[in-house]
Amino acid sequence: MKFCSNCGSGQLEFTIPEGDNHKRFICRNCSVIHYSNPNIVTGCLPVWEDKVLLAKRAIEPRMGYWNIPGGFLENGETVKEGAAREVREEANAEVIIKNMVSLYDIPHINQVYIHFWGELINGEYSIGPESTEVALFTENEIPWKEIAFTSSTFTLKRFFEDRNEGPYSVHFGKFDLERWEKRKGKS
């Protein structure tokens, strides 16, 4: 943030407002305090018989990698509605959302992933505008090394565990930045 979105002034200060305990952008011209908070990424794993549907990303980041259909929750929709919309946009498919599988925090980029699984209606799907490929995979066929994001790997693992051993429950995960940086340093 370089200019105040309320008055256009460049006199922004990044400091803790009175009575607060977090730093915010405060406009020294019009006194407005600007808040920035984490975003929700909502998604749904479509399930058909013994298979799950993944979409290969047509866009960056992680273009060419497989992912659970998902994206930023939009204003005016519920988390479940957003998850179903993302399946529609990425895989031209409809789902009946069943259970929430995971809540996965990525605090260093201010994102919270919420993943459901749902029944893929009639097993029908095709390639949406944000995908280059869409396909059904059994558990053994999952391309684990080509999954786009750790949030999807987390959800896929927990989903199959619950489906095989039951019952379904909500799992909590967090991106391990330290481990990721260590791995990156080695490669």
Added chain:
Amino acid sequence: MKFCSNCGSGQLEFTIPEGDNHKRFICRNCSVIHYSNPNIVTGCLPVWEDKVLLAKRAIEPRMGYWNIPGGFLENGETVKEGAAREVREEANAEVIIKNMVSLYDIPHINQVYIHFWGELINGEYSIGPESTEVALFTENEIPWKEIAFTSSTFTLKRFFEDRNEGPYSVHFGKFDLERWEKRKGKS
């Protein structure tokens, strides 16, 4: 949004960008697209023996009404960390977070409530800066007509049902705007 936070220009247009399907503020001077997405309100119901802890709000909105400790998730923290922080700020108390109770959407104001319940450590608490009163209530003592928000009513009801009948599970709710407007019209 009246001015572009990137270049300070007032030439903002609220329209659907190419390749998108939602309206965004686009700056006609520097071409930056400004996204706005829902916020997470995270909270935790502290539980001690057969009682739960509520805090009476010292601030608007709904000043003077009882609430489950909660507030906006901050950048850099996990949803559970935010819930524990809110208990600390509102009730000077520490919790061991146990289960997620609810995910409650309020799409017309772009908010998603996530509530947990947690063990109140040592049963200790006091009045925090955002509260005028903090107290423990048994199920029969809950001041149902003085609860600040429908998200808290939803969570309290589901929590007691699960505690009485088991097992604990995650419940999904949504603010019913139509019903609320009808009631408002009548009063």
